[in-house]
Amino acid sequence: MAIIESNQLLTFKLGNETYGIQINKVREILTYPTVTPIPDASRWVKGVINLRGEVAPVIDLRVRFNVNDDPIYTNRTIIIAVKTQDMRMIGLVVDEVSDMENVDLDRLYPAPDMGTSIAPEYLKGLFKKEEKMIVILDIDRILDKDEMQRLSRAGEGTTNVYSASA
Secondary structure, three states: OOOOOOOEEEEEEEOOEEEEEEHHHEEEEEEOOOOEOOOOOOOOEEEEEEEOOEEEEEEEHHHHOOOOOOOOOOOOOEEEEEEOOOOOEEEEEEOEEEEEEEOOHHHOEOOOOOOOOOOHHHEEEEEEEOOEEEEEEOHHHHOOHHHHHHHHHHHOOOOOOOOOOO
């Protein structure tokens, strides 16, 4: 299981499921701005934005994890701006931000191979809140430069330019 540096998580929804990321990775939460598309990018890479003077790619986690193949982008669409371990700023499109949670790190469950589009190496673990399990994503692994390039190459030939306002 990946190491968790903080016991505080920001939780958010992708479809009907709740996920969490470490709060120390979150820089800000914003509504969907004007996104400049990138030609021949993977379908889940919506483009880039200027985020406080830094060019940041925007990744739609709903598309990346096959939660929503035809998402809608409006002024109510949420982006969570995160800073990766290698100091890159990246915007993550999610359905909604839920809450902030304090997690007892001793009570985390290891990430199983769930047979879904989210492979266990992208997970830090799970924790139980009431009767529901919340999946903790490993943002640094999901957004690893090499991994994103590998996934982009795997999607070549199946995508063209996608407008963020589609």
